[in-house]
Amino acid sequence: MANFYVRSTDGNNTDNGSTWALAKATLAGAFAACAAGDTVFVSKRHSEATGAMLTLASPGTLAAPVYVIGVDDTGNPQPPTVAQSGAVISSTSGWGLDLQGVAYCSNIEIVCDISGSNYAAFLGVGSHGSSTNNNYWLVENGALYQKSAHVGSFIKVGQAASTSARKQSALRLKNTPVRFVNASQKLELMGDFDWEGGTLNTTTVAPTALVAFGSVDNAAVGIARITGVDLSGLAIGNSLVALGGNPGGRAVFANCKLGSGVSITSGAYTSPIGPLVSVENCDSADTNYRAGWFFPAGSVLTETTLVRTGGASDGTTAISWKMDSNADADYPMVTVESPTISIWNDTVGSSKTVTVEILHDSATNMTDGEIWLEVQYLGTSGFPLSSFASDAKSSFIATAADQATSSETWTTTGMTSPNKQKLSVTFTPQEKGYLQANVYLAKASKTVYVDPKLTVA
Amino acid sequence: MASIISSNYTAGHPQQDGRRFIKESHLLDDGRSVDFEYLADEQINPAAVMTDRASRLSAELQAQDAIIAEASNGSMPLTHRQFRKRLSVAEQLIFDNFDVAEFATSNPKIAALSIEQRANVRTGLATYRDAQDIRLDDPDTQMLVGMLSAYGLLDSAERAGEILNG
Numbered sequence: 001m002a003n004f005y006v007r008s009t010d011g012n013n014t015d016n017g018s019t020w021a022l023a024k025a026t027l028a029g030a031f032a033a034c035a036a037g038d039t040v041f042v043s044k045r046h047s048e049a050t051g052a053m054l055t056l057a058s059p060g061t062l063a064a065p066v067y068v069i070g071v072d073d074t075g076n077p078q079p080p081t082v083a084q085s086g087a088v089i090s091s092t093s094g095w096g097l098d099l100q101g102v103a104y105c106s107n108i109e110i111v112c113d114i115s116g117s118n119y120a121a122f123l124g125v126g127s128h129g130s131s132t133n134n135n136y137w138l139v140e141n142g143a144l145y146q147k148s149a150h151v152g153s154f155i156k157v158g159q160a161a162s163t164s165a166r167k168q169s170a171l172r173l174k175n176t177p178v179r180f181v182n183a184s185q186k187l188e189l190m191g192d193f194d195w196e197g198g199t200l201n202t203t204t205v206a207p208t209a210l211v212a213f214g215s216v217d218n219a220a221v222g223i224a225r226i227t228g229v230d231l232s233g234l235a236i237g238n239s240l241v242a243l244g245g246n247p248g249g250r251a252v253f254a255n256c257k258l259g260s261g262v263s264i265t266s267g268a269y270t271s272p273i274g275p276l277v278s279v280e281n282c283d284s285a286d287t288n289y290r291a292g293w294f295f296p297a298g299s300v301l302t303e304t305t306l307v308r309t310g311g312a313s314d315g316t317t318a319i320s321w322k323m324d325s326n327a328d329a330d331y332p333m334v335t336v337e338s339p340t341i342s343i344w345n346d347t348v349g350s351s352k353t354v355t356v357e358i359l360h361d362s363a364t365n366m367t368d369g370e371i372w373l374e375v376q377y378l379g380t381s382g383f384p385l386s387s388f389a390s391d392a393k394s395s396f397i398a399t400a401a402d403q404a405t406s407s408e409t410w411t412t413t414g415m416t417s418p419n420k421q422k423l424s425v426t427f428t429p430q431e432k433g434y435l436q437a438n439v440y441l442a443k444a445s446k447t448v449y450v451d452p453k454l455t456v457a
Numbered sequence: 458m459a460s461i462i463s464s465n466y467t468a469g470h471p472q473q474d475g476r477r478f479i480k481e482s483h484l485l486d487d488g489r490s491v492d493f494e495y496l497a498d499e500q501i502n503p504a505a506v507m508t509d510r511a512s513r514l515s516a517e518l519q520a521q522d523a524i525i526a527e528a529s530n531g532s533m534p535l536t537h538r539q540f541r542k543r544l545s546v547a548e549q550l551i552f553d554n555f556d557v558a559e560f561a562t563s564n565p566k567i568a569a570l571s572i573e574q575r576a577n578v579r580t581g582l583a584t585y586r587d588a589q590d591i592r593l594d595d596p597d598t599q600m601l602v603g604m605l606s607a608y609g610l611l612d613s614a615e616r617a618g619e620i621l622n623g
Contacts, residue, residue, distance in 0.1 A: 053536055151520045184517055208517065236501060237510050239493060261506070263481075263495040283496075285474060290496075299494070304473040317473060414470045 001064075003079050004030045007043035020076040027056055027068065027089055031101075037064030042108060043073040044086030054091040058101030062136065070107030070142070083107050085141065094148065099125045099137045099171070109143040114153045125157050125171040125191065135169040135191075145179040145201070153182065154212075158191025158220050168220050170194070177201045183208045186242065189222030189249065190214035195229055202233025206259075209242035209266050210234060213249035213275055222275070224251040232284065236261030240279065241294075247271030253279040260284040269296040272334065289314045291339075298325035298336035298441070303449055308357050309409040311451035320359075321450045323441045331369045331442040332396060338439040341452050345377065345435045352377075354389075354437055355424040355455040358403075359410045360448045363417040368393040369400030370443035373423035378431035389427040392440070410449070459485045459518050464511045466503050472496070479503045483511055485518075540591040543620045545612050551605075555582060566610050574608055581605075593621050 004017040006024045013029035015022040017040075024030040026048045030040045036059055060066035070087040071080035083106055090111035091097040097112040099105075125135050146153055155178065158169040170192035179201035180186070186207050187193060193211075200210065210231070213222040224241075231253075234240070238259065241251045244267050256279075264279050276295060283290040293300040300323050307318035325336045345352065354375050360366060372392035379387025393400050403421045412418035423439065439450050461483050469478035481493040481503070491514060497503055541549060551567070554560035555578060561567040570578070581601035585591070591598055599621060606617035 053538065055538070183513070184520055208513065236495070236497075236506055237513065261495050261497055261501050263493040266491060266493050268490050268492055285476070285498075287474070301478065301494075305470055 001037040001039065002034065004034050004038060004040045005043075005073075005078075006030050006040055006046055007073065008046045008048050009043070019078060020073060026050070028054070031056060031058055031066070034066060035059055036061045036066065036102075039067040039069065039079070041069055041071045041073070041080050042087045042089075044070060044084045044107075045073070046070075046087040046089075048088070049090045049092045051093040051095060052091075053095050054089075054097045056089070056097070056099050056103075058099075058103035058137075060102035062102055062134075065102045065104050065136075065138075068103055068105040068108060083141070085109070090147065092147075094150075100135050102134070102136045104138045104140070105142060106140045107142060108139070109145065110139070111143075111145045111147050112153070112155075113147040114150065125169045133168060136172075137170075138172040138174065139176050140174040142176045143179070143201075144173065144176060146181050146185055149181045151182050151184045153185055154188040155180075155185070156188045156190070156214075157193045158189065158214070158222070168192075172196075173198060179203070180205060180207045187211045187224070188214055189224055190220050191222060193222070193224045193226075195224075195226045197228045199230040200233050206233050206235060206238050208237070209239045211240060211251050212242040213244070222249040224249075225254075226252070226256060227254045228256065230257045231262070231282075232257045232259045234262045235259035239263040239266035241265050241275065241277050243267040243275065243277075244270045247273045247275070249275030251275060251277045253277075253282050255280070256282040258282050258284045264292050265294050272296050272328075278339075287317070289317060289319050293337075293339055295336055297329040297334045298323065300324075300336060300338055305411060305413055306359060306415075306449045307411055308359070308451040308453075309411075311357065312453035319452070321452055323439065323448045323450055325441050325444055325446050327444050329442055329444045329446070332392070334442070336441040338441075338450055338452070341437045341454050342434045343437075343454050343456060344433070345429055345456070346432050348429055348432060351426055351428045352435075353424055353426040353457045354435060355422050355457070356437065356439055357406055357408050357410075357420070357422050357451040357453075357455075358439070358448050359412065359451075360419050360421075360446065361415040361417055362419055365402040365405070365419065366421060366443065366446075366448070367400035367402055370446070371403065371423065371439065371441050371448060373425055374438050374440060375425050375427065376436040377427050377429045378433040379427065379429060381430040384431065384433065386436075387427065389425040391423055391425050408451075459487045459489070461511055461515055461518075462486045464507050466507050468497075468503060475499055479506075481507050481510065483507075483514055535591045535593070537588075537591065545616075548605075548611055548616070551610050552582065552585075555579065566608075570608055577604060578608065578610070 005020050008025055011023035011025035013025045017024040017030050017033050058066045070085055072082040072084040085107040088109045092113045096114040125137050157171045172194040175197040177199045181204050183205050186209055211224050243265050279292045289302055291302050300321050303320045303322040307320045312319050323336050328334050356373050374390040376386040406420040406422040464483045466479055466481040471477055476496045476498050479495055479497045483491045584597050602617050602620050605611050
């Protein structure tokens with residue numbers, strides 16, 4: 001595998017890039033010369049600005065990416081031994097910047113000045129051009145910055161295909177900040193986006209919604225995984241995910257710092273299949289239990305006031321899950337689904353009963369056609385094959401029956417007719433393994449509090 | 458243009474740390490509802506938040522309408538490279554080598570054309586090359602693509618539509 005060198009201060013794309021003395025002037029110049037598996041060293045003093053659509057098409061493959069490394073070139077070491085930031089690669093004068101092919105890129109600041117009439121192209125991976133596919137860039141210890149304040153200048157992963165064949169792209173950021181310059185700018189996803197560590201830079205502006213999913217034909221499904229990112233620049237009036245867009249998308253946030261009053265979602269679902277949004281252990285305050293899960297039929301949020309005595313807690317703060325359904329919820333398929341509650345089971349060959357306690361504000365009991373518990377257990381000897389036990393009514397046409405009443409103690413502050421019930425299923429495991437329980441809420445426009453602490457007897 | 462016809466919010470009971478869940482909803486005149494739910498501490502005034510958000514939402518709706526209008530009129534300029542990416546490899550070869558004698562002779566699609574048809578294609582390609590940018594709604598672009606399709610120089614009959622509308 002060969003090494004290539006890029007330095008704008010004295011480089012020239014007519015040179016072969018094999019040494020600092022023969023350095024290329026641009027990364028695109030190096031990509032034109034290098035091959036899969038090669039390494040491109042970029043000087044910390046490098047600064048290139050292209051006043052045209054800047055396509056950085058790496059010849060790398062999944063088996064052999066091209067490695068683009070920002071380095072300290074003091075003394076012209078060959079190869080360099082110290083990775084260092086400082087290099088800037090940008091498009092200017094309103095042009096887009098697209099990352100294509102497969103590459104690992106570290107310690108490089110990538111800046112896009114897309115704007116105005118050129119907004120057909122974006123800053124992104126595989127966001128431009130109809131013939132690229134399987135683009136995958138990992139950007140580490142760098143930066144991804146918008147420069148233009150144009151309202152439609154998104155950071156975009158993937159694009160609508162010009163034919164019926166979908167094109168897939170993925171962008172992964174590690175310890176890399178992202179910046180927008182207009183509140184309407186956002187991450188528009190029609191591919192995979194993974195962001196681990198770093199900060200949403202809001203020194204200029206905070207985006208009204210951080211993530212949105214593309215809403216065009218033939219686009220791939222967008223998926224966002226955002227973990228350990230400081231999103232505290234988002235504040236009251238901002239949201240993490242704008243609903244709508246192509247169905248099937250998913251956004252997962254975990255262990256992120258949020259701004260005070262930021263909403264998780266904004267807008268309304270336009271599809272019965274998503275996007276699904278989950279936010280686990282993310283908050284603006286010093287908590288370790290705030291979570292939320294959002295579905296077309298409603299949401300599940302952590303609750304700390306209406307809780308069961310002796311129920312789930314983080315050791316200090318008692319919690320329950322507030323399951324809220326909207327008018328679309330309906331038995332048996334349009335439901336709000338609780339997160340999975342798992343507990344290890346060592347019992348084989350004898351019956352077990354799993355119970356979940358619930359609370360709601362109505363004198364009328366909830367039935368097994370409105371809320372139920374489903375438990376996966378290993379019910380087949382010799383194989384890790386799940387069986388399912390449920391206390392939902394037995395079939396679509398069966399008459400619904402009330403779920404059992406409960407005598408457990410709950411805090412019921414503010415409730416008019418607190419109603420305590422329990423959901424139980426009994427089954428016989430045939431293998432050791434995890435029992436995985438989910439509560440399903442199918443009654444429209446209903447709020448139910450669920451204690452996520454399983455009782456196994 | 459969509460606009461907000463009503464906004465409201467409801468505040469939930471206090472959580473253990475004093476914050477409340479606020480559900481905020483803005484109903485649009487096209488029937489859509491733009492909803493938000495957030496945890497508000499005691500310093501946050503939900504009514505003020507709702508009013509401010511309604512104002513920003515209105516501005517965004519206007520901006521989005523402008524983008525949609527700009528995009529839907531088909532007048533976004535493409536670079537030659539952007540336009541080239543709409544073509545298959547075989548179609549690019551014809552674009553690039555139509556005037557190269559050895560290619561034209563060996564390519565059955567070109568060889569089948571009449572002298573007049575070849576002249577039409579040359580003029581169309583010259584216009585394309587002279588253009589600073591390519592607009593898909595430009596009659597010159599549509600004429601060139603349509604002509605290439607009619608002369609069988611594209612990969613299939615559906616390709617003209619894909620190139621111009623895809």
